[in-house]
Amino acid sequence: MLAGQLGGEIDGAWWPHTASVATELPELVGALHRALGEIVDIRINWSVTEGQLDLETIATGARLMRAGEHYRRPRLMVVVGRTASAKLLVVPSMTSQALGLMVLRTAAGLPTSGGTGDSRLFETARVVMQLAEAESAKWCNPISS
Template sequence: MNGIPLARRAAKPIRVTLAKELGAGIDGAWWPHSAAMAMELPDLVGALHPQLGEIVAIRVNWSATEGQLDLETIASAAHLTLSGAHHRRPRLMNIDGRTACARLLVVPSMTSQALGAMVLRTAAGLPTSGGSGDGRLFQTACVVMKMAEAESENWSAVPAVS
């Protein structure tokens, strides 16, 4: 089971969502607690094991030198349109398990609680709260998802490096 002890518990709860049906451009999202994602990776693998089986490969669409997409900038830029956006590309992870695969949007750790939660739910196709003030957050999450889906399509067109 990927060498993860069964009794292991994360110091902070893992923030990950998966769609009920996998295979879309984006199957869910992962929101690490810090920029040191490698420290949280074992917990992510453990959380995904029941749905994907033993994790056999993980690919990412970024390098260590690339900066993160700033979702907060999108949230505060009311005039932003997808076609005119010149931001860094969203970070994606392709996680291959023995029984299924998933492509996750990686939500930057510095994202606000409200926006991060909205993006997690939107990425997995889960219902979002209809409370007051959610409209702008939901619109922002939809723009982020459109950007992630476009990046996923571009990334899928590039052959994987073995």
């Protein structure tokens, strides 16, 4: 799901159906072709050897973090097309449907539930997006020396 306007720290989110991201990439490339043009590059901010964590664990770890500690960062992907590029938060496949949908909508800049519903879920989605935006600022826009 993409935001209406690209160029933010996070332009949308992708929620693969399984943990096999490579298997699902052709579907993502096809879905993004219209918005980005022919896809020419894809970059990720994680190692294939890192196990995926659910978003609830990532958000909880960041909330409990003390000074000097590191938290598991959200997975990001930059998809570069011939006409545009998009920075995507990759929602882990094991994420609950309720949280996954809320994160997809939040990442795309869409309204969530209009103030009703599970406030804990909304707070988790908000923390995940803050972490993703901070990671995007560091990873996608490194300070050059």
